[in-house]
Amino acid sequence: MSDTSILVLLGSLRAASSNRLLAEAAVDAAASDVTVTVFEGLAEIPFYNEDIDIEGHVPAAAVKLRDAIAAADAVLLITPEHNGTIPAVLKNAIDWSSRPFGVGSIVAKPVAVIGGAYGQFGGIWAQDEARKALGIAGASVLGDLTLSIADSAGRFTPQHPRDDEEIMTKLGAVISGVTAAAQAA
Incomplete structure (x- = not known):
């Protein structure tokens, strides 16, 4: 299998x-036949606007994002929590990747969707909001694969999360679940 x-x-x-750091650990948690790549460049993507989506x-940065998502078998979204919801860069990425409708x-x-936050609940509000936006965008949301730190x-x-046995075990389970869903798709 490839x-x-x-x-x-x-x-x-x-x-x-x-x-x-959690994203870096996700790269390490993957099995040898799974490639996990962190997309760099969300900050360069202009806010979604139909007037420039022609x-x-x-915009080249939006094309880069769309192409990277299209080429991947699956996506792992890692989010902090900003004022109880997802950061604007993630919402913008979801918007660009949902078009053309x-x-x-x-x-x-x-x-x-996974992530961590300063609070005692580990950013679950942001994760829930991300799942909602992804579902509306048409993604196949894997709601049973969660990790809130x-x-x-x-x-x-x-210590780095890769040195935290509990985190690496949970992260490995998420990566395995995403891999299984990608292979079944």
Whole structure:
């Protein structure tokens, strides 16, 4: 069987964010026949606007995103929680990938949502909002694959998540579930 490719869309733009560390750990948690790639460039994508989403004139950064999602077998969305919801860069990525309506790159793509936040619930509101937006966009949301890490900044300060056995076990289970869904699609 050929490799399964999982694209990570990361909602934190900070270089040292706990969710970026989680994305790095996701790369390490994957089996040898699974390639996990973190998409870089969400900050460069302009806010979605139908006036600039014109065939042949779509901004290059948006084309890069759409192409990366289309080429992946599945998507892992990793989100912090900003004011109780998802960061604007992730919502924007979902919007760009949902177009053209009905045939966007995210349509029918298996997608799992995980993440961590400062609060005691680990960003579950943001994750729920992301699942809602992805479902409306047409993604095949894997709602049973979850991972919410409370106080992720504090938890990952003394050690990288790849050195946290509990996190790596849970993250490995999510990656395995995403892989299975991609192979079944």
